[in-house]
Amino acid sequence: MLYLWLKSAHIIFVIFWMAGLFMMPRxxxxxxxxxxxxxEDRKWIERxxxxxxxxxxxxxxxxxxxxxxxxxxxDAFSQGWFHGKLLIVLxxxxxxxxxxxxxxxxxRGERTMTDKxxxxxxxxxxxxxxxxxxxxxxxxx
Ligand code: HEM
Numbered sequence: 001m002l003y004l005w006l007k008s009a010h011i012i013f014v015i016f017w018m019a020g021l022f023m024m025p026r027x028x029x030x031x032x033x034x035x036x037x038x039x040e041d042r043k044w045i046e047r048x049x050x051x052x053x054x055x056x057x058x059x060x061x062x063x064x065x066x067x068x069x070x071x072x073x074x075d076a077f078s079q080g081w082f083h084g085k086l087l088i089v090l091x092x093x094x095x096x097x098x099x100x101x102x103x104x105x106x107x108r109g110e111r112t113m114t115d116k117x118x119x120x121x122x123x124x125x126x127x128x129x130x131x132x133x134x135x136x137x138x139x140x141x
Contacts, residue, residue: 003070003073003074006066006069006070006073007070009062009066010063010066010067010070013059013062013063013066014059014063016055016059017055017056017059017060017063018125018129019055020051020055020056020059021056021092021095021096021099021124021125022122022125022126023051024048024051024052024056024099024103025099025118025119025121025122026122027044027047027048027051028048028102028103028106028113028118029115029118029119030044031044031045031048031106032106032111032115032118036109036111037109041109044106045106045107048103048106048107049103049107052100052103056096056099056100057100060093060096064089064093067089079139080141081135081136081139081140081141084135084141085132085135085136088128088131088132088135089128089132091128092124092125092128092132095121095124095125095128
């Protein structure tokens with residue numbers, strides 16, 4: 001029973017985390033349209049800061065804690081599908097870290113990526129989520 005509650009909470013926080021991961025690069029695209037130092041620039045810095053502090057960082061940490069608790073419960077550490085999932089989730093966490101760094105760059109007035117590149121990297125969470133769901137549900141290995 002506790003296991004099912006843990007799993008429900010895990011999926012709820014996965015949804016929050018993914019929502020934040022999808023939103024942030026969209027924010028970056030709009031943010032880059034504003035002039036450095038303008039009122040609009042200041043507002044985007046604030047919005048990105050809130051998204052980071054209220055949604056992205058807490059939901060990533062909670063997803064990890066609950067996911068590891070689930071893995072411990074079903075002894076997943078010895079199973080192939082879980083190794084695959086861990087690898088993809090580490091990649092996704094790296095993407096999260098890159099986004100945090102880019103938000104800080106934008107706050108300093110540095111705009112190193114084109115809108116096209118930002119839209120392209122925005123595909124990362126969708127693709128990784130699809131692979132993760134197949135790994136946890138189908139467990140192909
Ligand atoms: C952050 C590190 C994560 C860890 C350590 C982790 C670990 C786990 C474990 C051990 C389970 C239980 C599987 C089972 O009962 O057979 C699980 C379930 C699940 N996880 Fe994760 N997970 C993580 C992140 C994610 C992410 C990012 C997603 C989606 C994008 C995700 C989606 C799911 C889903 C949909 C289930 C339910 C599968 C079922 O029906 O049993 N997890 N997770």
